Amino acid sequence: MLTAEDKKLIQQTWAKLGGAEEEIGAEALWRMFHSYPPTKTYFPHFDLSQGSDQIRGHGKKVVAALTNAIKNMDNLSQALSELSNLHAYNLRVDPPRFSLQFLSQCLQVTLATRLGKDYSPEVHSAVDKFMSAVASVLAEKYR
């Protein structure tokens, strides 16, 4: 459960990224495709070469969705409702992968490489919990 302190840490951390959102999204995706090749199976229609426009574009979308979620942490279900429908009925990403663990891990590695020691245990914990909460909402309608 996200505490008030967790929410504050997440907002502060996200604010530190100032403007680099697109790069961070693209890098997180690239890391995910590189460390967990099976995740590529969901993007057969993409050019998955490093720096591709499609990876950049999709990274930007993912980060925008997370930014929106962070602005609405008290009501994630509603904020992510459309995306939840999309992932359940349309995209149907396999739920275990979809516990977003791979994307969460790679996003956190991307954040950690930028924040260094500022990616403290407390920040790490808050972000991990947040990503879990997002994943739960996105998987809500699977069945």
Place this chain on the structure above:
Amino acid sequence: MVHWSAEEKQLIAGIWGRVSVEECGAEALARWVQLQTCPSPARGHWGSFHLSASLPRLLIVYPWTQRFFASFGNLSSPTAIIGNPKVRAHGKKVLTSFGEAIKNLDNLKGTYSKLSELHCEKLHVDPENFRLLGDILVIVLAAHFTKDFTPACQATWQKLVGVVAHALARKYH
């Protein structure tokens, strides 16, 4: 048997070599041997970025893992966990064991055979926790090495922690 490319071995050795030196530093090494701990109060936050702080971080980020360390004393807050001497000592043990794995990449099953039995029969640790610790170790490395922890580095280390977790789970019954 897991296959490691020359590039992967290089990415592992390269990172680990820098970790081993930075862990203690030449001058601190003697004190470490004496005090059985890696001191560096001057480095401030360094404490949480010490690689063996992966274990305390596991206990903070996934609090249910504290169930395995009930006898370790005060685990009531992140500060208490990070400062807890038993946790630190155990963190070092885990790290040392990891170092052994890196020296024996071609025989991880053999290297971890006894430890696997121990974690199953005596410690009763759910192997899922090895995966969690592995992921935390990767994040700690990322925070420590920042941009040097490239996607290629991460991919190699995710593979390594995955293989170690697998080897540790292998003797479960």
